[in-house]
Amino acid sequence: MADATGLELRSTVGEDGTLTLSLEEVTLGAPGPDEVIVRVEAAPINPSDLGLLLGPADVSTMAVSGDAVRPVATFAVPQGRMGSLRARVGQSLPVGNEGAGTVIDAGENGRDLIGRKVGMMGGGMYAQLRKLPLRDVVPLPDGASVADGAAMFVNPLTALAFVETMRMEGHKAIVHTAAASNLGQMLQRICLADGVPLVNIVRSAAQAKILTDIGATHVLDSSAPDFRKALVEAIAATGATIAFDAIGGGTLGSDIVQAMEQAASRSAAAYSRYGSDTFKQLYIYGALDLSPTTINRLAFGFQWSVSGFLLTPFLQRAPRETVKAMRARVVAELTTTFASRYTATIGLAEALNPDVLRAYERKATGEKYLIDPTR
């Protein structure tokens, strides 16, 4: 097959503090022996993609130029936030962690994949065409659509990684925030199947219903007046001593650790001014709240840890057999445990439409956008 050409979404931060989104024409050379070329047909907009796409740009400053086919969107980055972007200034960066599509060309070791639908990881998925090594694509099971396979890496493997981390680090139940997300629903389904007690924290009654509808036992609304009391009770009932927090900013994470300490203190034999001897672990894996994390550590002694959590280092650290089993489970349960729901499907150029961009940029739980670059 001849060279293939397609549009690719790029994000660039300039020296002057302008972030630019544009669609660049990219020509892919013929695939190497262990490579495939995929027509991208579905790629989700995950919170983890927005960090690269928009960085800390001020969305209210958005201006659009160009034309309907190849719009160009620009944003101002507040001066105080340019420091963290130094390493990417001037680089035209492709975006989109994962996606799915149809293999349209392949090197000699991937010939049998031509015409097959595959899930993909490796970045740069907001593009019409993507060339990838064979190891980064997974054929979709029979009956699965590209929408089913678009998000088979980040959320499913992260949800499974939470449960594996719980096991590896000796905990027996989990607390999860922003729990009505696609990821949170997957985690609840895994926990139900595996018999792992899970305390879900959401921010509204509507979100709570999403979880109770799939069988959740412990669903707490952090906006309810008795939230803190209910949290201690749920933690005491489950024995949760590990939490995964998508919010990150503010005091919610600290409040969770404090509730774990209060639950642990109920069974303490004697007073210790160093707190209980129950070890409490909070992992922060998202940044729905960009403000600093406030830790009221005097409320929970010295047996605690607050850490960043990222999927890739987990996959590098975990036993190879564990990772293999996790991947196999995602394929086997792609349309059940790991089903994702999307609120809307948009084209590549539409992703640069101000109304659409503001909608997906809000990261509202229960709202999820899928890009279909063939539109």
Added chain:
Amino acid sequence: MADATGLELRSTVGEDGTLTLSLEEVTLGAPGPDEVIVRVEAAPINPSDLGLLLGPADVSTMAVSGDAVRPVATFAVPQGRMGSLRARVGQSLPVGNEGAGTVIDAGENGRDLIGRKVGMMGGGMYAQLRKLPLRDVVPLPDGASVADGAAMFVNPLTALAFVETMRMEGHKAIVHTAAASNLGQMLQRICLADGVPLVNIVRSAAQAKILTDIGATHVLDSSAPDFRKALVEAIAATGATIAFDAIGGGTLGSDIVQAMEQAASRSAAAYSRYGSDTFKQLYIYGALDLSPTTINRLAFGFQWSVSGFLLTPFLQRAPRETVKAMRARVVAELTTTFASRYTATIGLAEALNPDVLRAYERKATGEKYLIDPTR
């Protein structure tokens, strides 16, 4: 020997939110076969003792009654802080983690210790007499005074535990705050002997001099205008990726992790919006600043952990041989590496004198009080 009677300092929190310090007369029965009775002659006031002694009481509310021999001091505990004290309400608690003195009686397995000076751990050291199991006393080496042996557990073992933790967790250099403390000086001497690079953070030029006088290479004054820049340089020069922080509150700990990230980013091959892949560990082991810990995590990606650090769990977790070697080193180097300096020696009743109490309660680096209950 007949029953022995002596005074013992006690701290009690009442239901009404009053914290009371008093000297109680305690009668000790004859020692069991594996017990000794020690006349306490020196016990340091460590920051870790103040938590139990004064808790979160408001020192400005101090009132003294009783007489010169057995004064009684009372303080108000702010209502909002009573929650963390629930488990100790109504209990008359002995205070003082460690000390030294002379063995005056012993059970059949400790007879050879009678008349010997020993270091002790196990709490309740602010007392004229202390009955202890043999395993909690260590005979002082020849030539060592009770002042030399009064603090042979908490600071020496904590300083050694920092270095062992560094090794066990795969780091190669350390950052330490409040570094001019007795503990900090011990840590610097250990690091010099063991060839471990150490970045000391202090709060004044006078404190800096204490450390440079004993051979420190990296001493940074956090009140200096170029502190943040100098911190990045010192971390880049040493490769420090683990920090031990005695301060706890505010942003200093976060600033240290951020400086580690900045140093790591210098050598990063490509931009990652998840930050560098260098793992950064901050341990908080003290609370010189009682305010919440503020973590500006967006400045340092996801490869980090902020944790409480406490000696006892470390000693339980570490290999038995490591702990044995640590203890032996403290005895061997008691008057050199592990030498402590004291600003003043006070009697038991004097510890309840308002001027004296306010002086040791300030926890000023370089000031250290020793209680001698025989005064």
